[in-house]
Amino acid sequence: MNNNCYLGIDCGGTKIAAAVFSQFGKIITDKTVFLEGTGGADAADLLCSLIKEYDDFCRHSELNLMSTGICIPGIVYHDSGKVWAPNIPGWDHYQLLDDIQKILPDIPVHLDSDRACYILGETWTGAAKGCHNAIFVAVGTGIGIGILADDRILRGHGDIAGATGWMALKPPYNKKYNDCGCFEYYASGDGIARTALEIISEMPEYTGVLKGTDIKAYDVFTAYKENDPVAKKTFKIVIELWGMAVANYVSLFNPQMIIFGGGVFGPAIQFIPDIKKEAEKWAQPISIKQVKICASSLGKNSGLYGAGRLAMINS
Amino acid sequence: MNNNCYLGIDCGGTKIAAAVFSQFGKIITDKTVFLEGTGGADAADLLCSLIKEYDDFCRHSELNLMSTGICIPGIVYHDSGKVWAPNIPGWDHYQLLDDIQKILPDIPVHLDSDRACYILGETWTGAAKGCHNAIFVAVGTGIGIGILADDRILRGHGDIAGATGWMALKPPYNKKYNDCGCFEYYASGDGIARTALEIISEMPEYTGVLKGTDIKAYDVFTAYKENDPVAKKTFKIVIELWGMAVANYVSLFNPQMIIFGGGVFGPAIQFIPDIKKEAEKWAQPISIKQVKICASSLGKNSGLYGAGRLAMINS
Numbered sequence: 001m002n003n004n005c006y007l008g009i010d011c012g013g014t015k016i017a018a019a020v021f022s023q024f025g026k027i028i029t030d031k032t033v034f035l036e037g038t039g040g041a042d043a044a045d046l047l048c049s050l051i052k053e054y055d056d057f058c059r060h061s062e063l064n065l066m067s068t069g070i071c072i073p074g075i076v077y078h079d080s081g082k083v084w085a086p087n088i089p090g091w092d093h094y095q096l097l098d099d100i101q102k103i104l105p106d107i108p109v110h111l112d113s114d115r116a117c118y119i120l121g122e123t124w125t126g127a128a129k130g131c132h133n134a135i136f137v138a139v140g141t142g143i144g145i146g147i148l149a150d151d152r153i154l155r156g157h158g159d160i161a162g163a164t165g166w167m168a169l170k171p172p173y174n175k176k177y178n179d180c181g182c183f184e185y186y187a188s189g190d191g192i193a194r195t196a197l198e199i200i201s202e203m204p205e206y207t208g209v210l211k212g213t214d215i216k217a218y219d220v221f222t223a224y225k226e227n228d229p230v231a232k233k234t235f236k237i238v239i240e241l242w243g244m245a246v247a248n249y250v251s252l253f254n255p256q257m258i259i260f261g262g263g264v265f266g267p268a269i270q271f272i273p274d275i276k277k278e279a280e281k282w283a284q285p286i287s288i289k290q291v292k293i294c295a296s297s298l299g300k301n302s303g304l305y306g307a308g309r310l311a312m313i314n315s
Numbered sequence: 316m317n318n319n320c321y322l323g324i325d326c327g328g329t330k331i332a333a334a335v336f337s338q339f340g341k342i343i344t345d346k347t348v349f350l351e352g353t354g355g356a357d358a359a360d361l362l363c364s365l366i367k368e369y370d371d372f373c374r375h376s377e378l379n380l381m382s383t384g385i386c387i388p389g390i391v392y393h394d395s396g397k398v399w400a401p402n403i404p405g406w407d408h409y410q411l412l413d414d415i416q417k418i419l420p421d422i423p424v425h426l427d428s429d430r431a432c433y434i435l436g437e438t439w440t441g442a443a444k445g446c447h448n449a450i451f452v453a454v455g456t457g458i459g460i461g462i463l464a465d466d467r468i469l470r471g472h473g474d475i476a477g478a479t480g481w482m483a484l485k486p487p488y489n490k491k492y493n494d495c496g497c498f499e500y501y502a503s504g505d506g507i508a509r510t511a512l513e514i515i516s517e518m519p520e521y522t523g524v525l526k527g528t529d530i531k532a533y534d535v536f537t538a539y540k541e542n543d544p545v546a547k548k549t550f551k552i553v554i555e556l557w558g559m560a561v562a563n564y565v566s567l568f569n570p571q572m573i574i575f576g577g578g579v580f581g582p583a584i585q586f587i588p589d590i591k592k593e594a595e596k597w598a599q600p601i602s603i604k605q606v607k608i609c610a611s612s613l614g615k616n617s618g619l620y621g622a623g624r625l626a627m628i629n630s
Contacts, residue, residue: 133472145567149471154464156569157448158605161464166566168559168597171485181566182597244483248563251481251496252460254471282483282497290473 006315007054007068008308009047010117010301013087017301018050020058020065021308025125029057030304039089044099051104067108069310071117071303072096077159083111110314114138115162116153117306118261118296119146124309127297128257135255136302137164137245139264142180143188149253169244187241189264192217196234206230221267239271243278250283250291261296269295321630322369322383323623324362325432325616328402332616333365335373335380336623340440344372345619354404359414366419382423384625386432386618387411392474398426425629429453430477431468432621433576433611434461439624442612443572450570451617452479452560454579457495458503464568484559502556504579507532511549521545536582554586558593565598565606576611584610 005028010017012035019030038046051068058065074085081097100109112120119128119136128134128148136146143165147154154161165184177185186195193215200206208228210219223231246258260272276293298305320343325332327350334345353361366383373380389400396412415424427435434443434451443449443463451461458480462469469476480499492500501510508530515521523543525534538546561573575587591608613620 131472147567149464149469149476150467152465152467154469154568156464156602157446157571158569158602160599160602161567161569163566163569163599163602166562166597166599166602168562169484169486171555171559173593173596177597181599240486244486247481247483251478252462252476252567253469254473254476254478256472278488281488282481282492284475284478284481284496287471287473287475287478287481 003063004066004315005058005063006066006308006311007051008071008304008306008311009050009068010071010304010307011043011047011085011088012073012303013085016046016050017304018054019304019308020054020063021305021312023312025305025308028061028063029054035088037089039091040094041090041099043088043091044094044096045103047096048100048103051100051107051109055104055107065107067110067311067315069117069307069312069314070109070111071114071307071310072111073114075160076111076113076116078155081111108315110310112153112306112310113146113159114303115144115146116155117146117310118302119148119259119306120153120309120313121298121302121305121307122259122261122296123148124312125298125305126302127259127294131256133253133255134257134259135249135253136259136261136296137249137265138262139188139260139268140262141189143184143191143262145249147253164245167245167248169241183241183245187238187245189217189262192220192234192238192264195237196220196230199230199233203230217264218267235271239274240278242271242275244282246275246279246293247282247288250279250287254284254287255291258291258293259296260294261299261302265295318378319381319630320373320378321381321623321626322366323386323619323621323626324365324383325386325619325622326358326362326400326403327388327618328400331361331365332619333369334619334623335369335378336620336627338627340620340623343376343378344369350403352404354406355409356405356414358403358406359409359411360418362411363415363418366415366422366424370419370422380422382425382626382630384432384622384627384629385424385426386429386622386625387426388429390475391426391428391431393470396426423630425625427468427621427625428461428474429618430459430461431470432461432625433617434463434574434621435468435624435628436613436617436619436621437574437576437611438463439627440613440620441617442574442609446571448568448570449572449574450564450568451574451576451611452564452580453577454503454575454583455577456504458499458506458577460564462568479560482560482563484556498556498560502553502560504532504577507535507549507553507579510552511535511545514545514548518545532579533582550586554589555593557586557590559597561590561594561608562597562603565594565602569599569602570606573606573608574611575609576614576617580610
């Protein structure tokens with residue numbers, strides 16, 4: 001036993017969650033603050049005051065704060081310490097690490113993308129605890145994956161690996177995929193609504209609950225429970241694509257665990273057995289037997305735990 | 316300057332190539348021996364006698380043989396040192412590393428799969444020299460990829476990452492993909508011939524050179540040069556799938572370089588600009604700008620150079 005601990009900060013578009021973790025991934029203390037539209041240097045200052053506060057807390061509690069990890073809702077450029085986070089005003093290639101290090105030169109701080117933090121969190125204390133090769137599929141407004149390969153986050157040449165929303169799954173190419181990629185077009189949260197609307201446009205006889213409304217993924221899930229034919233068709237298409245995506249992760253990465261999370265999983269957890277069945281058709285037959293497919297066990301806290309783990313592995 | 320050198324051995328289905336490399340990847344001496352149907356322990360003995368021979372050679376030449384790398388035409392299980400190589404009789408989970416270490420306990424020997432060696436070779440002295448994130452797409456009878464991510468070979472949980480032939484690219488699932496996977500079904504060497512035969516079966520009016528013959532990929536390439544309509548249709552389909560596959564590697568791995576090699580590239584090198592054009596439609600738009608797509612520069616020697624590099628990085 002020692003008194004080493006690690007500060008994890010999950011920086012979202014609307015709020016910031018922070019927690020001090022023990023070396024075993026237990027939360028010692030935590031809190032949430034709201035961004036309220038803050039961005040740029042003000043958001044960086046807010047992070048610094050949080051870090052300072054917990055640094056003081058640890059000092060007074062006779063805990064050794066070893067390092068801080070911050071989960072960024074976007075991309076982290078590791079060479080420069082710059083971040084790109086579309087939901088935080090002014091964080092477009094913003095010098096976040098520089099800002100923090102100027103104010104707090106003596107506290108080691110590490111940044112990583114949300115998708116990287118999700119898989120770090122789940123392999124630390126969540127559904128993939130102890131796995132060395134695992135993938136987190138974050139399905140929200142968009143789709144991204146966090147990839148842990150032999151205990152290391154896969155980042156790629158320009159720090160943007162894991163952009164699975166752009167996966168090509170349905171030839172021929174259609175210009176409607178231009179803005180978000182083929183897989184995301186159909187199978188993200190927004191994609192579920194888009195797919196339902198496409199089906200409705202081809203079913204003039206349809207008069208169900210989804211007709212003519214400005215629908216969201218949530219509505220399609222609700223309609224599905226009521227056996228709505230458009231919702232049923234929508235999820236048939238989306239489950240096929242989720243299954244193909246899983247098959248591709250399995251064949252390419254040979255992971256031990258694939259974890260679905262994000263706002264859509266949630267309600268789509270009910271489809272995991274169907275996704276698995278679809279993946280089994282397509283995937284490398286030995287690899288598919290080696291993988292477990294399940295839902296996130298940390299839920300909305302994956303990023304927070306991942307930030308704590310990020311601090312720990314870099315200290 | 317020092318006298319350190321590295322022995323690389325490329326073990327194929329019919330022959331074994333061996334070379335002593337300088338630390339800069341220059342070949343000091345090399346030779347090829349034929350397997351002539353040898354397998355099992357006899358093939359292991361043959362490898363040992365080659366290693367012994369070069370160990371003696373280095374001693375007499377005042378070179379320090381630091382380590383040996385062996386490229387295996389199949390899968391290497393790193394925990395056990397066992398190999399699976401379908402073209403070498405008896406090498407089905409065969410204890411190759413144990414066999415070699417029993418005979419040559421004092422010489423460090425490292426094994427890796429052919430796809431891993433291909434990308435190690437190309438990033439050492441070939442088309443991807445100096446790249447830290449690169450992919451080798453080996454298109455022969457089947458299709459596999461070797462993946463280098465942040466300077467490390469991506470192996471996966473069970474050492475079978477890179478099984479790209481099983482990539483799901485064309486829904487809905489068809490039972491004809493059962494034996495080799497969807498991408499390989501259409502786009503490997505055998506796949507090119509299969510695709511041409513499928514097209515012919517749907518074109519009763521066709522009377523061209525590919526009609527009724529037991530065709531191979533080679534024949535489809537020859538017919539393509541003569542503007543044969545079946546060959547043209549075949550490569551339209553295959554190029555689309557190669558382009559989609561490249562897009563998926565780009566979006567998932569964000570590599571600096573993708574290299575096509577194997578027997579099919581070769582004659583398919585002419586299609587690389589078309590493959591790139593197709594990939595540009597589908598891939599993550601920033602990642603696709605960061606990648607270069609080209610043909611192997613080491614050709615048939617990628618595995619041999621990769622084996623030398625394997626020896627070097629493990630010494």
